[in-house]
Amino acid sequence: MDFNDVRLRYESLRDEIDNAIGSVLSGGRYILGPLVETFEDEFARYCGAARGIGVGSGTDALKIGLRAIGVRPGDAVLVPAVSAAATGMSVAAMGARPVFVDISLDDFNILPEQCLERKTSRTKAVIPVHLYGMPARLKEIGKAGLPILEDAAQAHGSDASWGRCGSFGVAAAFSFYPTKNLATYGDGGILVTSDATIAEASRLLRNYGQRENYSSKILGENSRLDELHAAILRLNLRRLDEWNGRRRAIAEKYREAFRELPIGLQAQTGKSNAHLFVVTTAHRDRLRSHLDECGVPTFTHYPVPLHRQKAFAEFRPARCPNADLLCSRVLSLPMHAFLSDADVDRVIETVHEFFKRKV
Numbered sequence: 001m002d003f004n005d006v007r008l009r010y011e012s013l014r015d016e017i018d019n020a021i022g023s024v025l026s027g028g029r030y031i032l033g034p035l036v037e038t039f040e041d042e043f044a045r046y047c048g049a050a051r052g053i054g055v056g057s058g059t060d061a062l063k064i065g066l067r068a069i070g071v072r073p074g075d076a077v078l079v080p081a082v083s084a085a086a087t088g089m090s091v092a093a094m095g096a097r098p099v100f101v102d103i104s105l106d107d108f109n110i111l112p113e114q115c116l117e118r119k120t121s122r123t124k125a126v127i128p129v130h131l132y133g134m135p136a137r138l139k140e141i142g143k144a145g146l147p148i149l150e151d152a153a154q155a156h157g158s159d160a161s162w163g164r165c166g167s168f169g170v171a172a173a174f175s176f177y178p179t180k181n182l183a184t185y186g187d188g189g190i191l192v193t194s195d196a197t198i199a200e201a202s203r204l205l206r207n208y209g210q211r212e213n214y215s216s217k218i219l220g221e222n223s224r225l226d227e228l229h230a231a232i233l234r235l236n237l238r239r240l241d242e243w244n245g246r247r248r249a250i251a252e253k254y255r256e257a258f259r260e261l262p263i264g265l266q267a268q269t270g271k272s273n274a275h276l277f278v279v280t281t282a283h284r285d286r287l288r289s290h291l292d293e294c295g296v297p298t299f300t301h302y303p304v305p306l307h308r309q310k311a312f313a314e315f316r317p318a319r320c321p322n323a324d325l326l327c328s329r330v331l332s333l334p335m336h337a338f339l340s341d342a343d344v345d346r347v348i349e350t351v352h353e354f355f356k357r358k359v
Ligand SMILES: Cc1ncc(COP(=O)(O)O)c(C=O)c1O
Pocket: 057, 058, 059, 060, 083, 084, 086, 087, 129, 151, 153, 154, 174, 175, 176, 177, 187, 188, 189
């Protein structure tokens, strides 16, 4: 059984992907070409945003997004204490200061009320993460009065009461890292926004600050999506809803099967894309060993919260007790669109077996 379907997705579209790669290679246009532009439009529309700016990774989408919305070196930016390192690093990498905010033990996302508490006059933005694909409570976070840059790296196609993830903030960053629900076979990312000024600034920032070759208006960088990845992403985007549908059906089956067990599940704030299926238990390490012995692959997302990472020590992070507790208990079960019903049943039985034996 595979933990994710990186390879299986390719197998299912092998001929289409191989042909698309062949046409790009023989076409002679490799970076920021017509396929990138078409994909940017298609994905922005899918998210309910007006524009998309393809970049080199999800981390770059966050960094460029921060600069485009006016965050400057020395400013403070609120980020949740539980996320991939990239969320905090994107802030630090552009010279700003990440301020870690605790998470909710219900939905595992940034605590809206603590955004208000940890905001100061130096705070210029907040980056809520839709962790594991579950929408963060953006309407409540909006009460802090800060520009919201959504970290939607795990939330392609997730929906909330306020709309699709990526459509609410002033901008939203997505990653196309191979394990994401919408992915390519390398690094890639996109910033989506309905704000024409942010879009224009981001286009300059990703390409040496220039619109036309050899005429740089601002200091930019090299972070561009290329044609090969855009060709692959266009094919995968057509399957995204179908694949998310299968993931959601599996998530529903897991939820139903674990109802009677003494394990915690992420509260449903909307319709997650089921990027990851995470359970929480005080017996995490023993459950993980049991699953491992039975051939069921698992991961921990994430074992160490951001405010405890050595890399962020210089920012003197404040206490985030919920994040500490969550990270000591989370376990991600196999979740992808190509799990068979028999695989899902085996995961469920193996988890049940552990709790039966433990009692
Ligand atoms: C929540 C979150 N934010 C940001 C990123 C960064 O994306 P990338 O790896 O494409 O730079 C990731 C991906 O790992 C992520 O999961």
